[in-house]
Amino acid sequence: MSTHVELHHRRVGPLRVPTEEILEIDYVPGFPKAKRFVLVEHGEGSPFLWMACLDDLDLVFAVTDPHFFFPDYDPKFSQDDLESIGAKSPEDAVVLAIANVRGPVPALNLAAPVLVNRDANRAIQVLLPDDRYSTRQPLPQPQPENESVTGTGSGGPAPSAPTTAGP
Amino acid sequence: MLVLTRKEHEALRIGADVRVVILGVSGGNVRIGIEAPRELTVLREEVHERVVAANREAAAPESIDLGSITDWMSSPNSENGKDES
Numbered sequence: 711m712s713t714h715v716e717l718h719h720r721r722v723g724p725l726r727v728p729t730e731e732i733l734e735i736d737y738v739p740g741f742p743k744a745k746r747f748v749l750v751e752h753g754e755g756s757p758f759l760w761m762a763c764l765d766d767l768d769l770v771f772a773v774t775d776p777h778f779f780f781p782d783y784d785p786k787f788s789q790d791d792l793e794s795i796g797a798k799s800p801e802d803a804v805v806l807a808i809a810n811v812r813g814p815v816p817a818l819n820l821a822a823p824v825l826v827n828r829d830a831n832r833a834i835q836v837l838l839p840d841d842r843y844s845t846r847q848p849l850p851q852p853q854p855e856n857e858s859v860t861g862t863g864s865g866g867p868a869p870s871a872p873t874t875a876g877p
Numbered sequence: 878m879l880v881l882t883r884k885e886h887e888a889l890r891i892g893a894d895v896r897v898v899i900l901g902v903s904g905g906n907v908r909i910g911i912e913a914p915r916e917l918t919v920l921r922e923e924v925h926e927r928v929v930a931a932n933r934e935a936a937a938p939e940s941i942d943l944g945s946i947t948d949w950m951s952s953p954n955s956e957n958g959k960d961e962s
Contacts, residue, residue, distance in 0.1 A: 721941070737918065740929035741936070758943050771932075772941045790915045808932065812940040819935065822928040837920055837928050845931035849950075 721770040722750055722762045732764065733826065735833045736794070744769055747833070749826075758809060761824070776807035776818055779849050785823055785838055796830035803827050815848040 712728045719725050725748065733747045744763045752758040757778045763769035776783045787800060797803045804826045807818040820843035826833040881889060888898040895917065900908040911919050934940055 721938070736916075738932060739925055740932040752943050753947075756943065756947060758946065769936055770941060771935055772943050772946070794915065808935045809943075809946065810931070810935040810940045811942050811946045812934065812937065816946045819928075819931050822931065835928070835932075837918075837924050839924070845927055 715764065717764065717767065719762050719764075719770065720767045722760050725750065725762065727764070731831065733761075733831050733833045735824075735835065738835055739822070739837070741766065741769060749773070759806070761806070761808075772809040772811070773806040773824060774809055774818065776805060776820060776823065779818060780820065780847070783820060783843075785820070785836070785843065786840075787825060787836060791825060791834060791836050795825060795827040795832040795834050797825075797827045802829065810846060817844075817846040817848050819845045820847045821845045 712730055715725075715727045715729060715732065717725055717727075727748045731748060733749065735745060735747055738744045741763070744765050746764040747761050748764060750760040750762055752760055752772070758772050758774045761771040761773045783805075785805065787803070792798065792800065792803060795803065806824040806826060807820055808822070808824065810817045810819065822835050822837050822845060824833055824835050883889060883899045885899055885901055888896055890896050894914050896912040898910040898912075900910050902908075913919055
């Protein structure tokens with residue numbers, strides 16, 4: 711038997727969240743009171759998820775698997791980062807990037823990805839110490855499907871969204 | 878703001894758990910060592926501020942308009958980022 715939290719998120723709509731799917735995040739820079747989030751599917755076929763805050767019902771981020779857009783993305787997480795979400799190895803964690811669609815070209819924050827341990831439902835926004843990645847990396851221009859010139863994307867995995875908090 | 882003067886290799890403590898050591902000073906740079914419990918995040922301020930700004934912007938209503946992003950994804954010939962070879 712699982713219990714649920716039911717609430718109306720002002721940006722996402724009504725949510726019914728099993729308590730065991732609530733993500734605990736220690737600290738989101740800029741939103742120090744936001745500690746509990748839930749991942750909600752954006753829509754069928756969409757590579758995006760809502761990361762909706764349960765402590766502030768006006769707060770939501772659009773997140774996605776950064777590797778879907780940037781197959782070479784390779785952030786280095788420290789052992790402390792992993793341990794802080796109860797993960798033993800990077801394989802225990804899912805990486806998400808916060809999207810920002812303001813302006814003409816949508817962008818992802820690759821400099822501060824969200825690292826999620828779905829088993830423990832703990833997450834952390836990691837501020838990568840190096841300068842390899844931007845907080846506002848424009849998404850690559852989508853290619854028409856019948857014009858696969860480069861090999862980077864072909865054969866790659868589908869936009870494997872992490873397990874989401876479905877209804 | 879509390880102001881303290883320290884020499885190289887001297888330290889200070891913040892509470893019981895945090896120790897800050899001045900490792901060296903040269904050419905306007907100060908090297909600082911910090912011993913703190915791992916649950917305390919220690920960051921360069923400018924890195925932190927950049928992420929604060931990015932998060933606030935990303936949470937703004939016009940930044941999460943995923944309808945527009947999916948439109949953008951399905952329109953390869955939009956005006957930006959053209960890289961025709």
